[in-house]
Amino acid sequence: MQLTTMILSQLWKHKLWTVLFLLALVLEVAYAVAAPYSLKFIMDEALIPRNMEVFLLILGILLIGGTISVVANLLGDYSLGILSGNTIRTLRAKLFSHLQKQSLPFFQQYRIGDLTTRFSSDMSSIEGLVRLTSPSLLKESFSVVLGLTALFLLEWRLALALLAASLLMMLAPKLLQKRAEAATIAYRDAQAGFSNTVDEMIKGHRTIKGLHQQERFTTRGGSDIKGLFTLGFRLHMTSSLMERIPLAIMLLTNGGLIGLGGYLIFREMMSIGDFMAFFTLSLTVAQGGANLSYLIPDFIDSGVSFRRVGEVLEVEPTVPEAGNAKTLQQEVGTFRLNQVTFGYSDTTTQLRNVSLDIPSGSYVAFVGSSGSGKSTALQLLARFYDPREGAVMADNLDLRTISEVSLRRYVTLVTQETFLFNTTIRDNLVLDQSGLTDEELRVAAEKAKIHAVIERWPDGYDTKVHHEGGTLSGGERQRLAIARALLRKPRLLLLDEVTSALDPATEADINKLLLELRGAHTLVSVTHRLDSAAQADLIFVFDQGVVVESGSHPELMERGGVYRGLWDKQHGFRLSEDGRHAAVQGERLSKLAFFSGLESDALEEIAAHFATETFKAGEDVVTEGEEGDKFYIIVRGRFEVRKEIEGQGEITVAVLQDGDHFGEIALLRDIPRTATVRASASGTVLSMNRESFLGITARYPQIRSVLEQSLLERS
Numbered sequence: 238m239q240l241t242t243m244i245l246s247q248l249w250k251h252k253l254w255t256v257l258f259l260l261a262l263v264l265e266v267a268y269a270v271a272a273p274y275s276l277k278f279i280m281d282e283a284l285i286p287r288n289m290e291v292f293l294l295i296l297g298i299l300l301i302g303g304t305i306s307v308v309a310n311l312l313g314d315y316s317l318g319i320l321s322g323n324t325i326r327t328l329r330a331k332l333f334s335h336l337q338k339q340s341l342p343f344f345q346q347y348r349i350g351d352l353t354t355r356f357s358s359d360m361s362s363i364e365g366l367v368r369l370t371s372p373s374l375l376k377e378s379f380s381v382v383l384g385l386t387a388l389f390l391l392e393w394r395l396a397l398a399l400l401a402a403s404l405l406m407m408l409a410p411k412l413l414q415k416r417a418e419a420a421t422i423a424y425r426d427a428q429a430g431f432s433n434t435v436d437e438m439i440k441g442h443r444t445i446k447g448l449h450q451q452e453r454f455t456t457r458g459g460s461d462i463k464g465l466f467t468l469g470f471r472l473h474m475t476s477s478l479m480e481r482i483p484l485a486i487m488l489l490t491n492g493g494l495i496g497l498g499g500y501l502i503f504r505e506m507m508s509i510g511d512f513m514a515f516f517t518l519s520l521t522v523a524q525g526g527a528n529l530s531y532l533i534p535d536f537i538d539s540g541v542s543f544r545r546v547g548e549v550l551e552v553e554p555t556v557p558e559a560g561n562a563k564t565l566q567q568e569v570g571t572f573r574l575n576q577v578t579f580g581y582s583d584t585t586t587q588l589r590n591v592s593l594d595i596p597s598g599s600y601v602a603f604v605g606s607s608g609s610g611k612s613t614a615l616q617l618l619a620r621f622y623d624p625r626e627g628a629v630m631a632d633n634l635d636l637r638t639i640s641e642v643s644l645r646r647y648v649t650l651v652t653q654e655t656f657l658f659n660t661t662i663r664d665n666l667v668l669d670q671s672g673l674t675d676e677e678l679r680v681a682a683e684k685a686k687i688h689a690v691i692e693r694w695p696d697g698y699d700t701k702v703h704h705e706g707g708t709l710s711g712g713e714r715q716r717l718a719i720a721r722a723l724l725r726k727p728r729l730l731l732l733d734e735v736t737s738a739l740d741p742a743t744e745a746d747i748n749k750l751l752l753e754l755r756g757a758h759t760l761v762s763v764t765h766r767l768d769s770a771a772q773a774d775l776i777f778v779f780d781q782g783v784v785v786e787s788g789s790h791p792e793l794m795e796r797g798g799v800y801r802g803l804w805d806k807q808h809g810f811r812l813s814e815d816g817r818h819a820a821v822q823g824e825r826l827s828k829l830a831f832f833s834g835l836e837s838d839a840l841e842e843i844a845a846h847f848a849t850e851t852f853k854a855g856e857d858v859v860t861e862g863e864e865g866d867k868f869y870i871i872v873r874g875r876f877e878v879r880k881e882i883e884g885q886g887e888i889t890v891a892v893l894q895d896g897d898h899f900g901e902i903a904l905l906r907d908i909p910r911t912a913t914v915r916a917s918a919s920g921t922v923l924s925m926n927r928e929s930f931l932g933i934t935a936r937y938p939q940i941r942s943v944l945e946q947s948l949l950e951r952s
């Protein structure tokens with residue numbers, strides 16, 4: 238609807254050109270009908286009676302009419318160029334800005350390939366519709382109507398026969414229209430699906446190679462291509478049939494007209510001039526009819542694109558700008574979540590009645606187990622979503638009433654997924670802040686511990702980023718994102734697990750930086766690593782969408798609740814600065830049920846049997862189905878537990894982080910692993926193999942029985 242209104246408003250806006258275009262079209266069609274009609278007079282009034290004067294008069298009129306028609310054609314083309322050009326330009330700009338206004342759920346709903354197809358082939362199709370198909374349809378329809386009127390005036394019986402044939406010519410393709418429409422939609426969807434496969438293959442080429450997934454992708458691509466072939470063939474045959482049927486009808490009609498015309502002349506019910514004019518004009522009308530049926534498949538094709546683009550334009554942002562939006566002041570005070578309840582969909586609830594205050598200039602940490610709602614709360618503070626109930630406030634103003642420009646000016650979010658644009662490092666850091674000096678750039682990059690790295694690149698800050706930063710390491714991208722955020726000098730800096738991809742030494746530097754930033758900026762850091770959170774002024778502990786504890790590190794340790802439990806789980810390890818060598822303390826092992834109750838000497842002895850293993854993002858620690866003989870404790874990192882579920886493929890069923898352990902069953906017997914554990918970022922684990930374990934249990938048999946018992950309880 239919006240799309241139709243937009244096109245009509247363009248025609249109205251350029252009314253002069255619209256009127257000129259219509260006038261030119263009328264003149265062109267009128268001449269195209271009048272020229273064959275004139276044969277009636279040329280034959281009956283000039284050639285048969287051999288009257289030169291009448292002949293020259295008609296010839297003169299035809300020449301003048303022809304000249305007017307040529308000028309009208311040129312004028313029509315020019316005005317159509319202006320009208321269609323402006324319409325397409327406005328539509329492209331509208332679609333582009335509409336996408337930019339969309340909220341996060343929109344980009345989760347539509348796949349990249351689908352959206353880019355709407356911008357590329359759907360837009361080209363609409364361009365064809367506006368520039369060619371619609372004007373031609375208008376012209377041919379007018380030509381058929383005017384031509385038929387002239388034919389009825391010449392000889393109504395012949396005209397009636399021709400009309401019946403023309404209607405048949407138009408209706409026949411209609412019978413196939415539904416099939417053609419369905420075939421076009423199916424082909425478009427298949428094109429979008431294939432684009433997605435290619436997009437994923439290009440973006441994920443490193444993971445695909447690293448995990449040797451080429452065959453799976455070749456199969457997927459092969460099946461997409463096969464689908465495109467089948468659907469393309471169906472589309473081709475349906476379109477061809479739609480074109481061929483009218484042609485066949487036209488051939489039969491010609492024969493019929495000659496027969497009936499000859500009969501009427503022999504019976505002196507029609508003159509030779511009338512017949513000549515009728516026959517020539519009927520060819521023009523039939524051509525118009527055939528053109529109309531040629532245009533119909535094109536029209537259907539672009540009609541589908543029209544709907545697909547229109548559908549996107551109809552989607553309203555779920556986080557809309559307020560009508561009379563207020564501007565956030567530079568000196569923003571407290572941010573607050575006020576009894577906030579939120580769910581990503583109507584049927585789920587990720588945050589329940591959460592209330593928390595973030596004082597101006599403070600350093601606040603959100604901690605809690607994976608999936609407890611920390612990142613969700615952070616995204617609400619950045620107003621990427623609006624709460625279902627309650628409000629997110631800045632300076633006692635509901636974020637829903639604040640202009641997006643001022644909110645984005647003073648609130649910056651840095652997430653784990655850093656997107657870099659395919660331009661220079663400098664442009665990626667500066668973005669729209671053209672006034673920034675090289676010195677400011679250097680200072681921000683130094684704070685984010687990335688300056689030295691940039692300086693080592695051959696073109697320094699002018700180094701080009703390729704593949705959206707895919708050639709840089711996760712840590713480098715993350716540090717660039719921090720530098721970019723610092724350059725924006727935000728009042729509220731929101732950080733979502735920003736140190737998760739960094740080595741321990743760089744993590745310590747970034748933690749130091751956060752302490753320096755406190756005061757001048759308000760900081761909220763989501764982290765699962767409690768060593769980072771411990772230095773915050775205020776810590777909120779999330780559990781299943783609720784804030785269960787809050788306070789400073791000493792207060793929470795003192796309380797001995799959830800935070801204390803998480804802290805104990807994460808501690809008791811030693812890790813080298815580069816994250817390559819780890820060790821566990823005997824005391825920490827006693828927290829595992831099957832080692833509890835052992836003397837400290839025994840625990841230290843067991844601790845010495847653990848070996849360090851490091852994993853890069855995307856690497857599997859264990860693979861579902863393979864037989865395992867090792868037990869693991871995560872020292873540092875984030876690992877996804879993935880299982881093959883019928884009908885859904887491989888999905889993440891749990892996330893393991895610092896201090897979590899898995900795989901103990903492998904210490905006892907050969908059983909295939911029941912899930913894959915894959916590193917989501919680089920991580921370090923400690924492992925113990927069965928051979929070592931059996932050596933230990935020979936001396937401490939109770940370990941084995943406790944483990945047997947706990948596994949029995951679990952199964």
Ligand SMILES: Nc1ncnc2c1ncn2[C@@H]1O[C@H](COP(=O)(O)OP(=O)(O)OP(=O)(O)O)[C@@H](O)[C@H]1O
Binds near residue numbers: 345613
């Ligand atoms: N875009 C989304 N759509 C639907 N559900 C989501 C979306 N993002 C997160 N969730 C779900 O919301 C819940 C809370 O997620 P959230 O990311 O806030 O947790 P978290 O505490 O930050 O966890 P993590 O440390 O693993 O990032 C989880 O169950 C998660 O699966």
